[in-house]
Amino acid sequence: MLSGPDIRRHLLREEGEVVVDEVRHHGIVYVLPTLEAAVGVALVLWCAVVRADLAWLPFSVGMVVLVHAWWRAMREHMDRFVVTNMRVFRVHGVLSQQLATMPLSRILDITVRKPLHGRLLGFGHFCFESAAQEQGLRDIRYVGRVDQRDLAIQRVVQRSGLRGPRNPDGRPRVPEEEWMT
Structure with a gap:
């Protein structure tokens, strides 16, 4: 996958x-998921400097943001x-x-x-x-x-012969310089 x-x-x-x-x-489609992943990582790392009883909040939000960034990148990759x-x-x-x-x-x-x-x-x-x-x-x-x-x-x-000049019977028309030689 x-x-x-x-x-x-x-x-x-x-x-x-x-x-x-x-x-x-094109690689440009990965810019937003990459930025989103950077925000997710920053939130997860931020929980190290937040009070221990509140650290779960930036960690949880950061993980949700990381999963969302991964999903967006995979959606583009699988297209x-x-x-x-x-x-x-x-x-x-x-x-x-x-x-x-x-x-x-x-x-x-x-x-x-x-x-x-x-x-x-x-x-x-x-x-x-x-x-x-x-x-x-x-x-x-x-x-x-x-x-x-x-x-x-x-x-x-x-x-494939689907475009270009055609004869009335449906065959491709040969350019004039080819049949005159």
Whole structure:
């Protein structure tokens, strides 16, 4: 569990599905849990200088804060976005696990948002538009190297033959310079 979700068990191996990219959250998501853990440690250490009959209070609060910080960090650690040659999916959850899947053919549009602090620190957010109204893959936040990952998804979609010029019979159209030579 501490190593992260087992992505390989969700692959359709017999259908030839392979992982193109496994996306973990950018390290910025661990800043708040780390600060929270520091407060928890300070509270636990503070009980050493507090009167003995009151030491239980900062100790108890500190332990609750530490457990909450651990939970927040694990929630981020167990959240993965995966791009394969057939689909995109997201696996998340610490004790229970959720899986949301979208075939490449259902992706209508991908919006990449990069707030100012994201541009400075190297992360952004994906917003997927699909034919379905509700899905668990609409927003994928705090993606490191978001531009390269967007291009990787676009390449996978293009290589799958789902986008690009088509002939009336549905076959991909060959660029003019290829058939003229």
